[in-house]
Amino acid sequence: xxxxxxxxxxxxxxxxxxxxxxxxxxxxxxxxxxxxxxxxxxxxxxxxxxxxxxxxxxxxxxxxxxxxxxxxxxxxxxxxxxxxxxxxxxxxxxxxxxxxxxxxxxxxxxxxxxxxxxxxxxxxxxxxxxxxxxxxxxxxxxxxxxxxxxxxxxxxxxxxxxxxxxxxxxxxxxxxxxxxxxxxxxxxxxxxxxxxxxxxxxxxxxxxxxxxxxxxxxxxxxxxxxxxxxxxxxxxxxxxxxxxxxxxxxxxxxxxxxxxxxxxxxxxxxxxxxxxxxxxxxxxxxxxxxxxxxxxxxxxxxxxxxxxxxxxxxxxxxxxxxxxxxxxxxx
Numbered sequence: 583x584x585x586x587x588x589x590x591x592x593x594x595x596x597x598x599x600x601x602x603x604x605x606x607x608x609x610x611x612x613x614x615x616x617x618x619x620x621x622x623x624x625x626x627x628x629x630x631x632x633x634x635x636x637x638x639x640x641x642x643x644x645x646x647x648x649x650x651x652x653x654x655x656x657x658x659x660x661x662x663x664x665x666x667x668x669x670x671x672x673x674x675x676x677x678x679x680x681x682x683x684x685x686x687x688x689x690x691x692x693x694x695x696x697x698x699x700x701x702x703x704x705x706x707x708x709x710x711x712x713x714x715x716x717x718x719x720x721x722x723x724x725x726x727x728x729x730x731x732x733x734x735x736x737x738x739x740x741x742x743x744x745x746x747x748x749x750x751x752x753x754x755x756x757x758x759x760x761x762x763x764x765x766x767x768x769x770x771x772x773x774x775x776x777x778x779x780x781x782x783x784x785x786x787x788x789x790x791x792x793x794x795x796x797x798x799x800x801x802x803x804x805x806x807x808x809x810x811x812x813x814x815x816x817x818x819x820x821x822x823x824x825x826x827x828x829x830x831x832x833x834x835x836x837x838x839x840x841x842x843x844x845x846x847x848x849x850x851x852x853x854x855x856x857x858x859x860x861x862x863x864x865x866x867x868x869x870x871x872x873x874x875x876x877x878x879x880x881x882x883x884x885x886x887x888x889x890x891x892x893x894x895x896x897x898x899x900x901x902x903x904x905x906x907x908x909x910x911x912x913x
Contacts, residue, residue, distance in 0.1 A: 603722045605665035605865045611867070615654035615874030622877040625887045638721045639826055642701060643880055645728055650873035652687035656680050659869050660766040663750075669766075674750050677767035681748045682741070689735035691873060695837050696795040697727060702830045703798035706819055706823060743776065744769055763862075774820050785845075792841055799834040802827050805860050806847045829883035833876055843868045865900045 611646050624646040630636045636644065660680065663671060672680065704720050707713040720727075735741070760777040762769035770776040806827055847865040881887045 585730065585913055600863065601665050601667075604867075605662055607863075607867050608662035608665060608870070610656060611870055611874045612658040612662060614878070615658060615870075618874070618877040618881070619647050619651035619654060622887065623651065625881070633788060638701065638724055639698075639705075640884070640886075641724060641862055642694060642698045642728075643884070646698065647877055647880065649687045649690040649694060650876055651690055652683055653870065653873040655685065658874070660764070660794050661866065661870075664765040669751060672750055672767055674748070677750050678745050678748045681767060681769065682745050685734070685741050685744060686735050688869075688873075689738070689741075689787065692791045692795075692837075693731045693735065695833060696727070696730070696791040696798075697724075698830055699795045699798040699802070699834050702827050705799050706725035706827055708805070738783070738787060740780045740787075743771075743780055747771055747776075764866075781844065781909060785848075788841070788844055788845075792838065795834055795840060796808065800829055802831065825883075825885070829879075832879055832883060837872050840868050840872050853869070853890060 623644065626647065628642060629640065635694065659787070674901070701720060701724070704713065704716045707717070709717075717838070749768050749770055751765065751767055757763050757768060758770055760771040760774055762771075771780065804825060809824075842866055847861060
């Protein structure tokens with residue numbers, strides 16, 4: 583976040599280029615993120631209906647996909663609309679709802695990725711007394727953990743404040759100081775203290791979850807490395823566990839890389855008096871990338887989802903062949 587006044591891009595041509603790039607970027611995120619998240623969510627639902635249950639790892643992934651879908655819808659679409667010139671689309675109440683859903687969903691995306699990494703850490707850990715207790719306790723309490731995380735992120739101090747201060751984008755385009763300008767809505771903080779506290783509280787939460795995520799991922803990597811050194815050619819359950827762990831590692835690495843870029847830009851904004859809109863746009867883009875990229879990675883690294891996806895594609899192709907043949911005969 584950064585305090586700002588009305589953004590100025592300099593020459594008109596420069597501003598048009600920025601808006602065109604912004605529109606293209608967020609439209610691309612929507613084109614990739616919304617269908618891929620929907621596809622992954624529907625595939626998880628189909629797996630649940632056909633199997634009658636959902637493995638714990640896939641249950642966590644399904645929650646991650648849902649959160650990422652909400653992030654993409656509530657941030658990507660409004661940003662793209664604002665970039666192509668649609669203004670005044672949202673009222674004060676609509677802005678509050680959009681920001682509420684976005685903030686909770688973004689926080690859940692971080693928290694669930696951290697939970698996924700931690701769960702995989704427990705699964706792959708050796709059977710020692712402390713780990714055995716967690717191995718028995720955690721799987722049955724995953725739904726409770728998800729509910730707890732939702733409750734935590736809803737009552738987290740920065741969220742009620744942000745909702746309270748959220749307003750529709752002003753018709754006269756006058757932006758007060760200490761305002762988070764989203765260009766489709768604004769969050770007007772009453773002063774420097776409220777602005778700084780909100781930003782610091784969010785960063786503390788994000789770094790706590792990312793720290794837990796990274797620590798669990800490093801432990802999983804060490805366990806996999808030691809296992810590889812001891813056992814050559816894993817098969818069966820061991821091979822599946824390793825593949826699941828590698829898929830989780832890929833998600834964690836992707837998130838940490840994008841999170842780092844996001845926060846490097848955020849730290850930069852703290853040391854300049856006037857932030858160029860292109861910097862803000864770039865930061866928001868990086869912050870939204872994970873929600874669009876992760877479902878593609880989930881489908882690509884999950885054998886069941888990939889198989890269902892390929893079968894569905896082949897089935898559609900097979901259905902199209904007879905239709906094409908009938909059309910040729912009719913001619």
